[in-house]
Amino acid sequence: MRLVSTAVHADVNRRDFLMVATGAVAGVGAALVAWPFISQMNPDASVLALSSVEVDLAPIAEGQSIIIKWRGNPLIIRHRSQADIDTAKAVKVSDLLDNNPRNANAKGNDGATDANRVVDGKEQFLVMLGVCTHLGCVPQGDLGDYGVVTGNATTGGWLCPCHGSQYDTAGRVRRGPAPENLPVPPYVYLTDTKIRVG
């Protein structure tokens, strides 16, 4: 008789509580175990170790761009002509699609002016990732409507072959679908002509 009465009244709440508590502990346990299985897909120690590269800028002639590999991505370094720089400076920031300098070295965000995209006193060297901010293709140099036009040749400016985004002589996006300027990676001058990226 006592057994019947406990089953009918007293233990209903206690059983529900035990079910919920057991379920909650199992749920937390499952989440804890899941984490290593998710985290293993993030960049591993060997990938993280490869993250800086030194480049000598002296051999890059004016008007020339080089592409090197940094963290598996193309890194564009362009020795800009005075015309490149003047064209970029002439652009009003209100005409830009993205007014964030996207420069890992800039303190704060006070507009994507040409000066905010490069290092003071080294305006001639534009260092940025050649990874289109749309879907990651490598934009092609000396193409598009935002370079410096002399006769029928264009210098400076980039055009992405994948979906037609265009960047100007400071690597700022001027035509979509790309939403952002080409990112400037963290870099420092080690000597007058040598930089370390990353």
Add this chain to the structure above:
Amino acid sequence: MSGPSNYQPTSAFGKWMHERLPIYAFVKETALDFPTPKNLNYWFTFGGILAVMLVVQIITGIVLVMHYTPQTDMAFSSVEHIMRDVNYGWMLRYMHMNGASMFFIAVYIHMFRGMYYGSYKAPREVLWMIGVIIYLIMMATAFMGYVLPWGQMSFWGAKVITNLFSAIPFVGDTVTTWLWGGYSVDNPTLNRFFSLHYLLPFVLAGVVFLHIWALHVPGNNNPTGISVKGPQDTVPFHPYYTMKDGFAILVFFIFYGIFVFYGPNYMGDAVNYVPANPLVTPAHIKPEWYYLPFYAILRAVPDKLLGVIAMFSSILILLALPWLDTSRVRSGNYRPIFRGFFWVFAIVCVALGYIGSKPPEGSYVLWGRILAFYYFFHFIVILPLVGLLESPKPLPSSISDDVLAKRKPMLAPAE
């Protein structure tokens, strides 16, 4: 599935087995004797063709893995090694490569068949939705497979498609880095894609089982769209449809063989025979033909996030199709207005595919936008309205009557 077994084994071994594992009874009831509408045409053979193609992909895939190396320095040359050194390697790889295209040809015919005959309508909504999930898994599998030979298109296709996730607000970059296992598509990416490319076809096989289970509850739809009313409307699956499906599979294999042996690279892109180079994007990158309509929709929208949303919606909207079509008549044969729009929609899909294969310049951009707009317009406006406004043609009283009516000249039924 069907009721309790009335199968009686005759041989001694059959009886012994039946008491332990009644597998033959199960196959007999759910496959061999399964009552199937007697009026199915050849458009209904593509389900069987798809099942066979899945098996072909799994078998050729398993033997390719015996020679393939998933490592960025060696992947491309290991595929060339399969092509040049491995006995019959060229054939096995071309079977797998073209098998993927055949798989998609079959699935597109199978899906348009379903749309024309209203196979997504009650009581087959879940069956249809499982089909859409199968299609999504197929696309993911083929995408990761295409990365494995590590050619230029493999690499850049992988980069562009994984970058779609970078459009997700706030966490986009974290998600793509996690998918890549690095800062770009690289060796860790190739390794995980290989692992998943091996896994997903077996997941697919499991989901196909659910698809067939969901098919066996209401049974097959048929060209009239009306439900089976009794045994006079059906024939047993075996031998009637094993023969019909078998014949269709044979013809399909001839078509498949023509590509494998006479045009193995016809549907592929020559640029994929250039080894992957992370520093140079090919001048015209485009995905394999089976993704082109969705690629065109992606490019039709000049905004990154909205473009990605439009592309995923264009596939996911298929999940809502059973509720977007308001007509209760299933088959397009009895819906004159729907039928016109159905064919316009089919042509729009093909045209989107054509636009997707062209560079995003000039009039291709404008046409891409018009067609992408129409794609959604079809689902969101045309289908609900046509269902409400159209007056369908009278339906036959039963499948059997319909079949006999068509036979009148030869076989006048004695009334």
